[in-house]
Amino acid sequence: MQTSEEDVRRLLTAIGDDPTRPGLIETPARVVKANAEIFAHTGETTFTDYKLFEVATDTDMVVADIPFYSMCEHHLLPFFGTVTVAYQPKQQVIGLSKIPRLVDWAARRPSVQEGLTTLIADELSRIVSAEGVAVHISARHMCMEMRGINRPGTTTTTQVTRGIFKTDAMLRQEFQQQVH
Ligand SMILES: [Zn+2]
Known part of the structure; x- marks a missing residue:
């Protein structure tokens, strides 16, 4: 499961900005990538990577x-x-x-x-x-x-x-x- 660029564009529109303005063009792709890192949980309910x-x-x-x-x-x-x-x-x-x-x-x-x-x-x-x-x-x-x-x-x-x-x-x- 991942955030889509469309999700981010919709959010930008909803907060009253214009996702097509130059400063924001690359933003959806960047947010998708950042979210993948920030929420990189494994979905496992227990931690298994240890000795x-x-x-x-x-x-x-x-x-x-x-x-x-x-x-x-x-x-x-x-x-x-x-x-x-x-x-x-x-x-x-x-x-x-x-x-x-x-x-x-x-x-x-x-x-x-x-x-x-x-x-x-x-x-x-x-x-x-x-x-x-x-x-x-x-x-x-x-x-x-x-x-x-x-x-x-x-x-x-x-x-x-x-x-x-x-x-x-x-x-x-x-x-x-x-x-x-
Ligand atoms: Zn809070």
Whole structure:
């Protein structure tokens, strides 16, 4: 499934512009191409592109800060920021380069920040069967900055914790320090 150039021309007309004016002639083709990248989700409900590695049981918490871009499902406007992912391994870790892939996989479909946070936490929990998982997202939403409440620079934060990140105060605190 893809956006068609005709869809884009119709949108340009609907917002009161002229899709035949010189500046816009190439636009439909560009938007089709951009959408194919921005919404390049696989359609799969689970993330499958990873390998697991065995580790010692006393391995420390794994933390990664990953920049992300996504589109909000309410307005199809960008929201973007940083995902901080942490987990306390039990016996397995996921290859480090795969955590950004997991974030991209989750972000390349229209979503809301809460849903994105939960999806990443759920998938990571499932994949590494960790003692605990924590995901924090700090993001700016163009639908809140360019329209609506019109508050430029506002940051929205969401957090989902699972397992020992809920119960172990020290670990929780360690994670909060990584976030701020
Ligand atoms: Zn929105």
